[in-house]
Amino acid sequence: MQATTLVSRTADLFDQGLERQSGAALLRFGAARRREDDRTGWSGDGAVAWLDAGRGHVWSVGDAAAAAELVLNAERERPGAIREFTGPRGSDELVGRRRELTDVVEWVFRWTLVEPPVMRNEERVVELGEEHHGELIDFLGAHSPAHSTGPGSADVSLWAGIRDADGRLVACGALSSLRDSGAPLMASVATDASQRGQGLGAALTAWLTRYAVREHGFCTLWQIADNVPAQRLYDRLGYRDEDHCVSARIVGAA
Known part of the structure; x- marks a missing residue:
């Protein structure tokens, strides 16, 4: 053609x-x-x-x-x-x-127009400001070295995280944006390996999705096609699976 x-x-x-x-x-x-x-x-x-x-x-x-x-x-x-x-x-x-x-x-380019169901531990999510950038850099370096975006990026509008009972960061994620349109794009969601299995990643992903839908009317993210656990989570949260x-x-x- x-x-x-x-x-x-x-x-x-x-x-x-x-x-x-x-x-x-x-x-x-x-x-x-x-x-x-x-x-x-x-x-x-x-x-x-x-x-x-x-x-x-x-x-x-x-x-x-x-x-x-x-x-x-x-x-x-x-x-x-x-x-x-x-x-x-x-x-x-x-x-x-x-x-x-x-x-x-x-x-898979995934997107949703609706707020997700509430996830366990979602109430523990807090916003993180510029004063936490050093902590975020250290956390991502230790638990997600290949993260897609980092603190200080001009494309990021919000960082959020979850802390344990001692105040230690155990999960984080960001709302970034698609370069051409500025549309909200979830990025760099990471969890402390020792804390996995508690649903912290799901809680953070749901919280960021809810925030984006309330603020912008939708949320988008990129999923590696063969990441089955991520696919199942995004399915649960209502993300469409049409754009391969x-x-x-x-x-x-x-």
Whole structure:
């Protein structure tokens, strides 16, 4: 399927109404409808894509074949500037026929519009301010070294945590945001390994979800596709499981 490049304006991303279709929530929540005209986007037959220029990352939704063509179009238009992409499951195989890829990871972009059921220990969650950033850095370094975002990040609007009876931090998590739209994105939820099995991660995830839904009307998060315990938790909390994605880096890109 051959994609057609259109004028690079935000409105083009929504011309096909893909954001209303199942499996296109990344467009619905992740792409801003109103932005400056400097945002680059592409539209094809059944797919759209947009560029995070700072990261050299192309985001796409829709038909996998059309999305793959949009990624390849973007690379041809901006040689050396496209380093990685996220698209519908299967787009990696199609891009991979013409470009060498690495760091391929399958994800599920999950979202909810409703408050979750109350979880055990949720009442123990407290907000954490800038004065706790050092403590959060130490905790994440010890219990979640690969965390997606850290204290001090400009994308984070809120940190929350749970403490034990001695006041020691035993779980934490953040509300970050999707880069293009600013939509709430849960991130860096971590639990002390010695405290696992008490439902602390579930309590923190429910609390952050409830906060985001009350403040913004929805919450989003990324789940690694084969993380079965996380999948079960997000199912319990009411997150939709419709948007199956894949990300990859293009070998040799600048």
